[in-house]
Amino acid sequence: MKFPKPRLTLEKTILLLIFLVVALSLMVTDILISREVANTTEAGIEDRAVNISRIVAHSPVVIEGLSGKRDEKEIQTYANEITNLTHVRYIVVFDMNGIRKSHPDSSELGKHFVGGDEGPALQGHEHISTAQGTLGMSLRAFTPVFDSNGKQVGAVAVGILLDTVQETVDQSRSRTYLGMGFGLLIGIIGAMLLAKKIKNIMFGLEPAEIARLLQERNAMLESTREGILAADSEGKVTLANAEALRLFKQVGVTDIIGINIEEYVPEMRAVLTTGKPELDFEYNLRGVTLLSNTVPIKVNDKIVGIISTFRDKTEIKILAEELSGVKVYAEALRAQTHEFMNKLHVILGLAHVKNYDQLAAYISQIANRYQIEVGSIARNIKDPVLVGFILGKLSYAREMGCELELEEESYLPQPKDPEIVHDLVAIIGNLVDNALEAATNAENKQVKLNLDYDEGELLIEVSDHGIGISEEIKEQMFT
Numbered sequence: 001m002k003f004p005k006p007r008l009t010l011e012k013t014i015l016l017l018i019f020l021v022v023a024l025s026l027m028v029t030d031i032l033i034s035r036e037v038a039n040t041t042e043a044g045i046e047d048r049a050v051n052i053s054r055i056v057a058h059s060p061v062v063i064e065g066l067s068g069k070r071d072e073k074e075i076q077t078y079a080n081e082i083t084n085l086t087h088v089r090y091i092v093v094f095d096m097n098g099i100r101k102s103h104p105d106s107s108e109l110g111k112h113f114v115g116g117d118e119g120p121a122l123q124g125h126e127h128i129s130t131a132q133g134t135l136g137m138s139l140r141a142f143t144p145v146f147d148s149n150g151k152q153v154g155a156v157a158v159g160i161l162l163d164t165v166q167e168t169v170d171q172s173r174s175r176t177y178l179g180m181g182f183g184l185l186i187g188i189i190g191a192m193l194l195a196k197k198i199k200n201i202m203f204g205l206e207p208a209e210i211a212r213l214l215q216e217r218n219a220m221l222e223s224t225r226e227g228i229l230a231a232d233s234e235g236k237v238t239l240a241n242a243e244a245l246r247l248f249k250q251v252g253v254t255d256i257i258g259i260n261i262e263e264y265v266p267e268m269r270a271v272l273t274t275g276k277p278e279l280d281f282e283y284n285l286r287g288v289t290l291l292s293n294t295v296p297i298k299v300n301d302k303i304v305g306i307i308s309t310f311r312d313k314t315e316i317k318i319l320a321e322e323l324s325g326v327k328v329y330a331e332a333l334r335a336q337t338h339e340f341m342n343k344l345h346v347i348l349g350l351a352h353v354k355n356y357d358q359l360a361a362y363i364s365q366i367a368n369r370y371q372i373e374v375g376s377i378a379r380n381i382k383d384p385v386l387v388g389f390i391l392g393k394l395s396y397a398r399e400m401g402c403e404l405e406l407e408e409e410s411y412l413p414q415p416k417d418p419e420i421v422h423d424l425v426a427i428i429g430n431l432v433d434n435a436l437e438a439a440t441n442a443e444n445k446q447v448k449l450n451l452d453y454d455e456g457e458l459l460i461e462v463s464d465h466g467i468g469i470s471e472e473i474k475e476q477m478f479t
Contacts, residue, residue, distance in 0.1 A: 011195035018191035022184040045160055046128055049141035052086050053158040057143040062093055064151040066145055076102045089161045095154040113458050121155035136161055191310055226309045229260050233304050235269050251286035268294050271306050382414040385421050402439045407450040431462040438466025
């Protein structure tokens with residue numbers, strides 16, 4: 001399965017995702033919060049205007065000025081002071097006839113209040129309104145003024161221009177947007193750091209590359225003839241391929257994932273403790289002999305687990321025997337080729353000296369001897385592979401200065417199973433080689449081979465005149 005190359009890397013994907021999430025959050029915030037912020041800001045401005053108007057309306061200067069107990073010019077002075085202190089646009093005090101007693105523009109004093117929204121205040125009601133005045137459209141807070149006897153003597157209007165109100169609202173929104181923008185910047189920086197950390201954890205690989213590597217690793221593990229298992233630092237099996245499952249299933253363990261390997265193979269657990277690899281180590285798994293290589297897994301010089309590869313030793317032994325058979329074949333062919341080349345050299349020499357009579361006699365001798373050897377062996381041994389093999393061993397024996405003789409009564413029919421031929425080649429080859437090796441140091445260098453077949457049973461006898469097998473080896477040779 002091929003994984004298409006992504007258009008965006010993991011880092012860009014995370015950045016884009018964070019940007020979209022934060023941008024969406026900004027939009028939602030603007031829809032849900034911005035209006036609320038504007039309303040709250042406006043409400044705060046209104047409360048501020050009302051509080052200022054109440055303070056002015058309860059001031060003795062204003063009450064006594066409107067009641068005629070104090071010079072009403074002091075009202076203008078007092079109102080201007082409060083205006084400067086509170087930073088409102090204006091504070092207007094007017095009597096029950098709507099005549100201004102204070103105003104930011106002194107030329108407006110004595111004139112009627114403008115706006116037409118002062119009626120409720122002159123009737124003793126505190127209220128807020130928006131109206132066009134001499135200074136422009138403004139938000140106004142009205143508070144009636146009462147004397148010490150509870151009689152209304154006028155009213156106070158505190159005004160804040162709507163432009164100022166909108167500016168304050170915009171400033172609140174700007175601060176909100178600034179905070180969200182800062183949050184977006186922090187989010188992008190965090191996303192970049194997160195993406196970088198994730199990339200480092202994943203060794204700089206993209207998710208598609210990791211998926212491909214995982215698929216390739218699984219294919220590799222499952223196609224390997226060796227059993228492979230991995231265990232964590234506590235010795236619990238975390239990974240096992242199909243061959244490992246098969247080998248453990250042979251001994252009755254159906255599921256090895258999660259088991260403690262020490263229960264079955266204590267030698268593997270030792271690698272976790274010592275940190276030293278165990279190579280070509282044999283151990284017994286409930287009657288099955290395994291040949292394993294176990295090495296520790298280290299991360300930053302710390303052992304975090306082990307990994308072990310192993311095979312059934314019986315299978316390795318069979319393979320080794322097959323390879324030994326091939327070696328025997330090759331050695332027999334080499335010896336026969338060597339003997340044949342020697343004979344060719346003799347023939348070539350006789351031809352050069354033009355001794356044709358002796359050349360003819362030599363060729364006839366070789367042909368007769370070959371016919372005798374081939375004829376006798378072919379009559380007794382029915383498998384052509386074994387025939388060729390024994391002929392090769394005859395040549396190998398002559399090369400070593402020995403004589404190999406196949407007994408006349410030897411007989412071997414054609415095996416029904418061709419695989420048996422390979423086993424016979426390995427067995428006979430090893431026995432004959434051992435005998436020839438012993439015969440080279442003996443006075444009598446004759447080696448005899450007898451193949452006695454009777455009712456499905458084959459007896460292979462190889463005899464030589466060497467020193468024989470020592471008693472020590474005899475005691476162990478069948479172990």
